[in-house]
Every structure is written in structure tokens, then in C-alpha cells.
Amino acid sequence: MFTMKLRKASAAAAAALVLSLTATACGGGDGDNEGGSGSGGGDKIKIGIKYDQPGLGLKEPDGTFSGFDVDVATYVAKELGYDADQIEFVETKSADRENALKRGDVKFIAATYSITDERKKSVDFAGPYLLAHQDLLVKTDSDITEATDLNGKNLCSVTGSTSAENVKNDFAPKANLKENSGYSECISSLQSGTVDALTTDDSILAGFASQEQYKGQFKLAGLKLSNENYGIGVKKGDTETLNKINAALEKMVSSKAWDKAVTDNFGPANYKNEPAPKIGVIVQ
Structure with a gap:
């Protein structure tokens, strides 16, 4: 009789443990849907990029991604606590970038996204990380x-x-x-x-x-007909992510990883890039 009661108690405890673990896993899923915040914030992070811009954001025939924006986004994601295999790149066309952030489809966007006063009304920008x-x-x-x-x-x-x-x-x-x-x-x-x-x-x-x-x-031709300050777009009001991305960009520049990304992606065209811009400084 005592043995039977012990077995029942053990079974009940095991069932409770399973329910507890299931509830914890479900809770972690919410973080994934929001793109996560790094360092255990989720199993993956969704990042918006372009799919059709060689040297910046390009989806290769084998399904991999290449380009300067991709390298910047990957570096930033690493600083947020994500490995390369935890990144999901999402195509965000120019006309849909603001809505993608509002809907929470992506955590941030690195897609030749020029910082303008009009866009800053609905998006917060980290950077700039490139002056084109x-x-x-x-x-x-x-x-x-x-x-x-x-x-x-x-x-x-x-x-x-x-x-x-x-x-x-x-x-x-x-x-x-x-x-x-x-x-x-x-x-x-x-x-x-x-x-x-x-x-x-x-x-x-x-x-x-x-x-x-x-x-x-x-x-x-080497002309400078306009100034385009590329920034990383984040959801309006997401100050925590904004600050983390700015810190990551500063580290990318100081570590010379930024220079390497420029050379790797633009070098063959003899691209005379501007020096890495200062965070928060917009060139008019």
C-alpha cells in the first residue's frame, strides 16, 4: 500500500514538473515573437534588410545573405547576445519599413535606411553608421x-x-x-x-x-550630390534597444570591424567611403 501511494505521489510530481516546464517554454515564445532583446531574450532575432542590393543587402542563390548592411546587422545582433544562426533576416522593402517596425515584424532594420526628419516622426534611429x-x-x-x-x-x-x-x-x-x-x-x-x-x-x-x-x-564618378545618413531603424520609443545598438556600433568602429566590412563589400569598386560617422551626428 505504501509503495503504491509513493508511486502515485511521484507520478503527480512528475506531471507537475512537465506542466511547469511547458509554461516556461510558452513564456519564452513571447520573447521570440518580439525579436528578443539579447542575452537570453529569445531564441532568435528578426532583422529587416534588403534582399536585392549587392554589397549592402543581398540574398544569395544558396539562401545566405551578404553585404555591408548584413555585416553591420550581424555584428549588432552579436552584441545584443545572438549568434549568427539565431538571426532571421526579413526582407523589408522601402515602402514597408516603418510598418514592419510598428507591427513588430522585426526588432530593427538595417537597409540603406536614410535618416530624415519625416521618418523620425514614426521611427527611432540608431547611428548613423554610414554616410553615403x-x-x-x-x-x-x-x-x-x-x-x-x-x-x-x-x-x-x-x-x-x-x-x-x-x-x-x-x-x-x-x-x-x-x-x-x-x-x-x-x-x-x-x-x-x-x-x-x-x-x-x-x-x-x-x-x-x-x-x-x-x-x-x-x-x-566621385560626385557628392547629396548626403545620405544611413541609420538603424527601431520601433518608436524602444530606447533600450536604441541605446544597445548605438553602443554596438561604437564598438564596431573602435574595433576596426567597420573598416573591414567596408573593404570586404565595396573594395573592388574603389569606393572612397567617408570615415565612420559619429553616433548621433547627422551631416546635412
Whole structure:
């Protein structure tokens, strides 16, 4: 009789332990949905990036990711307490970045996300972590050295981009603007000679020019037609994450990991990058 009671008690205790562990696991799941906060905040972290920008944020054919934004995001995530295999990169297109943060789809976004006063109304920005400039990409033997040289020539950019309009309105009103759905189409047109130049941020141009199939074919004109301060977007009011990311970026710069990421991703295009920007300092 005593043995039977002991077995029943042991079974009850085991059942209670299972329920307790199940409840704990469920609680950990909430942290995963929110992207986690590092150091035990969840099993994974979701980070928004671009999937179609070589040198910055690119999803490779084998499913891996590469680019400067990817390297920055990976370094930051590590400082937040996550290993590389705990990172889930989520595609966040330009038009959906603010909503992705509001919905909690991602913990933060590193996706050529220029800091502007308008965006700061709905998003908090860590950084900046890169100062880019609008520039021109031309063939290596091109005689285009100034934006005004584009008068009477063909200029390419993506549909809806403000970059080409800036050039046409402010520097070369007689340029013939050709719009394509993506930068890859513009690169093909530049390669074939259908257009004479492609314009957007120099970091994006350098990324395309650095691709193996284009090495030696293109060069950056080296113009600074605008200042683009890339920041890491976080949900409005998430000061804790914001401060942790800023600390991570400062460490990335001081440890020279930032310089290595620039060389690894933009080096082949002879990209003359600006020095690492100071946290919180926006260049107008």
C-alpha cells in the first residue's frame, strides 16, 4: 500500500514538473515573437534588410545573405547576445519599413535606411553608421566627370526614384531620363551602352560595381550630390534597444570591424567611403 501511494505521489510530481516546464517554454515564445532583446531574450532575432542590393543587402542563390548592411546587422545582433544562426533576416522593402517596425515584424532594420526628419516622426534611429552620397556610375572609359556632362546623354534610375530627378532638375536639365523597374536593368543598359550613366547612392552603385561579373567595367564618378545618413531603424520609443545598438556600433568602429566590412563589400569598386560617422551626428 505504501509503495503504491509513493508511486502515485511521484507520478503527480512528475506531471507537475512537465506542466511547469511547458509554461516556461510558452513564456519564452513571447520573447521570440518580439525579436528578443539579447542575452537570453529569445531564441532568435528578426532583422529587416534588403534582399536585392549587392554589397549592402543581398540574398544569395544558396539562401545566405551578404553585404555591408548584413555585416553591420550581424555584428549588432552579436552584441545584443545572438549568434549568427539565431538571426532571421526579413526582407523589408522601402515602402514597408516603418510598418514592419510598428507591427513588430522585426526588432530593427538595417537597409540603406536614410535618416530624415519625416521618418523620425514614426521611427527611432540608431547611428548613423554610414554616410553615403548620391553619385553616378559610368563605364571605366567614360568622359563623364560632372553631373552637367549628362546634358544630352541618357541617364538611368529606377522608377519612382528621386535621384534621377535631382540630377535632371538641378544639374543637367537636358539629360534624357530612362527609368527601369530595378537597378539590375539599369546596369545591363549601362553595360550595353543604351545609357551613359546610372544614379543613386554611391554605396549602392559601389555594391553593384563590385560584383564579380562587373569588375573593371564601371567606375564611380566621385560626385557628392547629396548626403545620405544611413541609420538603424527601431520601433518608436524602444530606447533600450536604441541605446544597445548605438553602443554596438561604437564598438564596431573602435574595433576596426567597420573598416573591414567596408573593404570586404565595396573594395573592388574603389569606393572612397567617408570615415565612420559619429553616433548621433547627422551631416546635412
